[in-house]
Amino acid sequence: MSRAGTRTIVHGGTLVSATGATPTDVLLEGERVAALLAPGVGDEFAVDERIDATGCYVLPGGVDVHTHFEMPFGGTEASDTFETGTRAAAWGGTTTVVDFVVQRSGEVVEQALETWHAKAAGNCAVDYGFHVILGDVTEDSLKAMDSLVAHEGVTSFKLFMAYPGVFYSDDGQILRAMQRAAGNGATVMVHAENGIAIDVLVQQALAAGNTDPVFHGLTRPAELEAEAVNRAVALAKVAGGTPLYVVHVSASQALERIAAERTTGANVFAETCPQYLYLTLEDHLGAGGPGSFEGAKYACSTPLRSRHEPHAADLWQGLRTDDLAVVSTDHCPFCFKDQKQLGVGDFSKIPNGMGGVEHRMDLVHQGVVDGHLSLQRWVETCSTTPARMFGMYPRKGVLAPGSDADVVVYDPAATTRISAQTHHMNIDYSAYEGLELTGGVRTVLSRGRVLLDRGTWSGTPGHGQFVRRGLSQYLR
Numbered sequence: 001m002s003r004a005g006t007r008t009i010v011h012g013g014t015l016v017s018a019t020g021a022t023p024t025d026v027l028l029e030g031e032r033v034a035a036l037l038a039p040g041v042g043d044e045f046a047v048d049e050r051i052d053a054t055g056c057y058v059l060p061g062g063v064d065v066h067t068h069f070e071m072p073f074g075g076t077e078a079s080d081t082f083e084t085g086t087r088a089a090a091w092g093g094t095t096t097v098v099d100f101v102v103q104r105s106g107e108v109v110e111q112a113l114e115t116w117h118a119k120a121a122g123n124c125a126v127d128y129g130f131h132v133i134l135g136d137v138t139e140d141s142l143k144a145m146d147s148l149v150a151h152e153g154v155t156s157f158k159l160f161m162a163y164p165g166v167f168y169s170d171d172g173q174i175l176r177a178m179q180r181a182a183g184n185g186a187t188v189m190v191h192a193e194n195g196i197a198i199d200v201l202v203q204q205a206l207a208a209g210n211t212d213p214v215f216h217g218l219t220r221p222a223e224l225e226a227e228a229v230n231r232a233v234a235l236a237k238v239a240g241g242t243p244l245y246v247v248h249v250s251a252s253q254a255l256e257r258i259a260a261e262r263t264t265g266a267n268v269f270a271e272t273c274p275q276y277l278y279l280t281l282e283d284h285l286g287a288g289g290p291g292s293f294e295g296a297k298y299a300c301s302t303p304l305r306s307r308h309e310p311h312a313a314d315l316w317q318g319l320r321t322d323d324l325a326v327v328s329t330d331h332c333p334f335c336f337k338d339q340k341q342l343g344v345g346d347f348s349k350i351p352n353g354m355g356g357v358e359h360r361m362d363l364v365h366q367g368v369v370d371g372h373l374s375l376q377r378w379v380e381t382c383s384t385t386p387a388r389m390f391g392m393y394p395r396k397g398v399l400a401p402g403s404d405a406d407v408v409v410y411d412p413a414a415t416t417r418i419s420a421q422t423h424h425m426n427i428d429y430s431a432y433e434g435l436e437l438t439g440g441v442r443t444v445l446s447r448g449r450v451l452l453d454r455g456t457w458s459g460t461p462g463h464g465q466f467v468r469r470g471l472s473q474y475l476r
Contacts, residue, residue, distance in 0.1 A: 007034075008028040008048060008445075008448060009037075009047045010058055011042060011052065012052050014058065015036065017060070023039045024039070025039055026407065028445070030405075031404060033404075036401070051443060051445075056409045057412060059379055059399075059410055060407070061383065061406030063095075064328055064357055066273070069085040069120075071353075073332070073334075074352065075342060076351055079427050080425055080427070082128070088426075090444050093361040094360065094361065096127045098129040098469075099131070102133045103136060104136070105135050106136060109141050113152065127465050129390070133160070134157050135160075135167055137169055145177070145184060155187065156245070156390055157188055158188075159173070160195070161174070161192055162301060171231065174190070181243065182241060187471075188242050189245045193225050193302060212286075212292070212295065213285055225302055233261050241267055243475055246270040248273050248302050249318075271326040279298060283307065284298040296343055297354070316373070319372070319377065324381075325389060326386045333426070333427040334351040334427070336429050337428055355423075356431065358423055359418055361441065362437045364378055364382055366438060385397070388473040389474055391472060404447050405445055405447055406447065407443075407444070416440040418435045
């Protein structure tokens with residue numbers, strides 16, 4: 001449905017941006033923001049639609065740069081499709097996602113990208129982009145990096161230091177990819193865990209009869225996350241200062257290494273995810289105690305950390321100080337029945353991942369309510385910085401004249417109770433079941449079109465468009 005010529009005004013609300021919060025009316029024309037107006041100035045304007053945001057925040061739509069829809073893993077596939085996953089994202093106030101293309105060993109990178117385009121095209125409720133996971137670093141895949149950056153709007157590539165035999169790249173392969181990225185300007189994303197050492201710990205745990213889900217976390221200690229971060233930083237330096245983005249940071253020790261590097265002015269950036277701010281090894285991975293399989297719901301990598309250590313508090317601090325630049329979800333859901341249960345009797349066979357794309361904005365807003373972050377920092381970490389980090393700003397991540405009309409009206413006085421009974425993700429449980437949060441999404445617009453208003457869904461598959469991205473706007 002074309003929005004050409006349609007005029008909408010969002011009035012009465014407080015515009016929250018990365019720089020502050022100000023009473024502002026927002027005029028939209030077609031798919032773009034036309035003007036920011038002093039309150040009441042637009043009252044006499046001839047418009048097609050008026051959206052009353054009185055008492056609410058008006059935000060740029062959330063940007064989640066780490067999702068895995070329909071991702072094959074552990075003998076199964078992530079349960080959210082591009083249709084269900086992007087719809088759930090919109091329900092939670094996220095209007096742009098960047099998903100991961102998977103290049104398997106021996107596969108041509110361009111063909112993998114075509115496969116993911118076919119999965120997404122015509123199915124997405126919100127706009128989307130792609131990163132590429134390089135599962136096979138060869139001369140052909142290195143050349144493909146240049147081509148995708150120059151011609152396809154794909155400007156970031158992910159490498160795994162974990163999962164030997166599946167996604168794992170050794171240090172030499174990572175170095176070669178980083179060297180190529182140093183030349184073409186791409187950002188290299190790294191899953192930082194020492195997968196070789198972790199495999200030893202996993203086999204030792206299983207041999208000792210330790211098969212419960214909690215051992216998923218105990219065999220992936222924080223020290224092996226920090227060690228891998230240190231190695232990734234060193235390789236990026238050797239490669240010539242390649243832009244490095246560490247995904248899903250969960251541990252204080254890893255954050256400490258990132259913070260130290262950032263003080264030198266290096267192009268090193270990192271994200272964390274809500275699960276590391278709210279969930280713990282003991283209460284969730286260890287749910288039900290010895291012999292219980294309940295904790296399988298919470299198996300993700302990097303893993304949940306101990307509540308007896310300061311990881312969560314340090315991550316909140318890292319978000320305040322910008323040592324952690326972004327909050328993403330690493331949304332990779334697997335249903336408990338049939339999928340997570342593949343790991344009954346062997347925690348190493350539990351598909352790794354949790355669903356969260358619908359709850360990120362609410363969970364981080366609760367951090368504002370609890371005094372961990374400012375309102376501005378909420379918008380910055382969930383919308384503005386990810387858009388800048390991955391080459392989509394100012395089209396995404398801000399409400400300013402000329403930007404896409406991706407608008408969220410957020411009611412800070414609402415109450416949101418998270419439950420599998422009410423969420424819109426295609427997963428049979430919620431990692432945050434029963435959690436009550438202050439605040440909630442009221443209205444969501446994507447490129448000027450109302451997708452959601454006060455609990456009524458009017459979005460459609462196929463509205464979302466592919467976003468061709470530029471280079472990171474944080475490079476020094």
